[in-house]
Amino acid sequence: MIAISDLHKSFGAAPVLRGVTLEVPRGESLVVIGGSGTGKSVLLKCILGLVTPDSGSITLNGADVTGTGRAAFLARFGMLFQGAALFDSLPVWQNVAFRLVRGPDRRPRAEAREIALAKLARVGLGPEVADLHPAELSGGMQKRVGLARAIAADPEVIFFDEPTTGLDPIMAGVINDLIREIVAEMGATTITITHDMSSVRAIADRVAMLHAGKIRWHGPVAEMDSAEDPYLRQFITGAAEGPIETLR
Numbered sequence: 001m002i003a004i005s006d007l008h009k010s011f012g013a014a015p016v017l018r019g020v021t022l023e024v025p026r027g028e029s030l031v032v033i034g035g036s037g038t039g040k041s042v043l044l045k046c047i048l049g050l051v052t053p054d055s056g057s058i059t060l061n062g063a064d065v066t067g068t069g070r071a072a073f074l075a076r077f078g079m080l081f082q083g084a085a086l087f088d089s090l091p092v093w094q095n096v097a098f099r100l101v102r103g104p105d106r107r108p109r110a111e112a113r114e115i116a117l118a119k120l121a122r123v124g125l126g127p128e129v130a131d132l133h134p135a136e137l138s139g140g141m142q143k144r145v146g147l148a149r150a151i152a153a154d155p156e157v158i159f160f161d162e163p164t165t166g167l168d169p170i171m172a173g174v175i176n177d178l179i180r181e182i183v184a185e186m187g188a189t190t191i192t193i194t195h196d197m198s199s200v201r202a203i204a205d206r207v208a209m210l211h212a213g214k215i216r217w218h219g220p221v222a223e224m225d226s227a228e229d230p231y232l233r234q235f236i237t238g239a240a241e242g243p244i245e246t247l248r
């Protein structure tokens, strides 16, 4: 289980996270929604250790991930970056196997390639793709490669950062379904940040809405549409009018 408790983070005088508390039970998929600039990325970066929170705690199965537990945590986690973030100079299979051939648990190259091919197959890409470079692939294929990389080391925890950005609605649906299937079969605990309501409906067990530095609403995805919170309603219906202040 991932437990985030009373997390605070300000940049200078500007508070971004003002006491975020969230729990993600093992094997569950949490999707964090919220408007631009509400701090979704900052929350993810705090969990990853890229941003140091001012106060609060983050634990995985009871162990603090912000201090000495960070390396152990990172070894058990995978991530699909926004825009896939592949290394242009490496062929596809080496992108997928990136972590498998580095670090204390590194595997021999041939074994890493075998694993990469198996993960590529899992995301619907055949062996003919393995030696291509990312620039030779469509956006949807790159996203699949990013997903194969995220699951390459069979992580216990996976983060998805805007997994459907830049994809057409049909490809977004395909990627959402693939994420859902793979996560269920791996039993992984996942946190996804997204603006895309189709991703929320496809991927989430539970949804948390971040607003004004706090979790404004948190509940099962099945309860989202009937929830009465006006901020949540405005967000999921995409209404210009409502309590959320926007620049026009």
Ligand SMILES: Nc1ncnc2c1ncn2[C@@H]1O[C@H](COP(=O)(O)OP(=O)(O)OP(=O)(O)O)[C@@H](O)[C@H]1O
Residues within 6 Å of the ligand: 011, 016, 034, 035, 036, 037, 038, 039, 040, 041, 042, 043, 195
């Ligand atoms: N390193 C930083 N230094 C200063 N301010 C920062 C830094 N990182 C983020 N911020 C500020 O924190 C706020 C939240 O940013 P964040 O990127 O987390 O938003 P977001 O919810 O992920 O938005 P989007 O959906 O547009 O990606 C913004 O006002 C941003 O300017």
